[in-house]
Amino acid sequence: MQTTQAAWPVKTRELHNHHFDSTIWNDFQFRDDDIVIATYAKSGTTWTQQIVSQLIFQGEEGLPVAEMSPWLDLRIPPKEIKLPEVEKQTHRRFLKTHLPVDALVFSPKAKYIYIGRDGRDVVWSMYNHHANANQLWYDALNDTPGRVGPPIGRPADSISAYFDTWLEQDGEPFWPFWENVRSWWAIRDLPNVMLLHFRDLKDDLPGEIRRIADFIEVEIRPSAWPRIVEHCSFAYMKANATPSVPLGGAFWEGGAQTFINKGTNGRWRDTLSAKQCEAYEARARAELGEACATWLASGMRGQDMGGRNAAA
Numbered sequence: 262m263q264t265t266q267a268a269w270p271v272k273t274r275e276l277h278n279h280h281f282d283s284t285i286w287n288d289f290q291f292r293d294d295d296i297v298i299a300t301y302a303k304s305g306t307t308w309t310q311q312i313v314s315q316l317i318f319q320g321e322e323g324l325p326v327a328e329m330s331p332w333l334d335l336r337i338p339p340k341e342i343k344l345p346e347v348e349k350q351t352h353r354r355f356l357k358t359h360l361p362v363d364a365l366v367f368s369p370k371a372k373y374i375y376i377g378r379d380g381r382d383v384v385w386s387m388y389n390h391h392a393n394a395n396q397l398w399y400d401a402l403n404d405t406p407g408r409v410g411p412p413i414g415r416p417a418d419s420i421s422a423y424f425d426t427w428l429e430q431d432g433e434p435f436w437p438f439w440e441n442v443r444s445w446w447a448i449r450d451l452p453n454v455m456l457l458h459f460r461d462l463k464d465d466l467p468g469e470i471r472r473i474a475d476f477i478e479v480e481i482r483p484s485a486w487p488r489i490v491e492h493c494s495f496a497y498m499k500a501n502a503t504p505s506v507p508l509g510g511a512f513w514e515g516g517a518q519t520f521i522n523k524g525t526n527g528r529w530r531d532t533l534s535a536k537q538c539e540a541y542e543a544r545a546r547a548e549l550g551e552a553c554a555t556w557l558a559s560g561m562r563g564q565d566m567g568g569r570n571a572a573a
């Protein structure tokens with residue numbers, strides 16, 4: 262049976278806020294072997310950057326992954342500084358984005374990896390990220406040239422209230438959640454798009470690393486395999502967080518180890534009421550449709566996704 266392939270995505274808008282400057286993609290010169298690692302945020306971006314770095318460099322230790330794999334659409338440093346830096350890179354590039362598909366320039370040749378995570382887990386991770394951010398973080402986001410829209414404020418004292426605001430105001434105080442997930446899900450059948458899920462990474466890290474290797478067409482040297490798997494484990498990444506985390510963790514109280522926090526899902530279960538969970542789940546189904554909402558909640562394993570995005 263033939264499946265119809267979605268058309269190549271076209272950029273239809275720009276996104277600007279305290280974090281974003283999506284216009285950088287308009288001037289970005291793609292190479293055919295570029296890899297783009299995309300998430301809404303707090304969904305396993307750093308983990309996937311680590312996996313991709315380990316595959317490209319066959320388990321090498323001490324790679325400055327955050328520096329090698331910049332968040333392109335973060336407006337700091339500005340594109341005049343960031344673009345020449347990525348242009349200078351001679352290794353296979355792997356870039357990070359948090360944009361929805363329609364705010365990106367999409368290359369038919371580059372490989373795109375999108376990682377999903379249940380929105381409740383995202384908020385738990387985001388609260389830790391935001392509540393531990395130091396003054397440097399606020400200064401960089403709020404007081405540097407190029408910010409569009411309101412500054413980002415301090416988080417609510419209670420994580421439950423933070424969650425309610427995020428759900429009721431779609432991503433507030435970061436950016437809209439549902440459109441981000443929906444836009445990537447819609448193009449999952451393109452030959453150069455791969456969906457990953459945080460839970461699948463946790464359930465079967467070696468299997469998912471191999472799936473990523475196949476997708477980005479990296480052959481794993483058997484002698485490198487044990488190192489690759491070890492270097493992508495939570496324990497290793499927590500103990501060696503500094504080179505993997507943005508600015509070595511300088512924006513957070515407790516440094517890089519605050520960013521690589523717990524690495525678990527479901528921490529919201531003890532805090533959110535049944536009513537809050539129902540509101541989240543109903544919204545997820547309404548925004549994403551049944552299949553995508555199910556994937557976002559539980560990943561691919563056990564689901565019939567069909568094709569390349571099926572569970573291994």
Ligand code: A3P
Pocket residue numbers: 300302303304305306307308382385386387389493494495496498520521522523524525
């Ligand atoms: P928690 O805050 O829930 O612990 P991102 O890189 O998109 O900002 O996502 C950060 C989340 O990924 C954090 O989740 C962090 O702990 C988790 N993470 C990073 N590396 C991990 C690993 N090797 N194993 C499990 N979780 C990891």
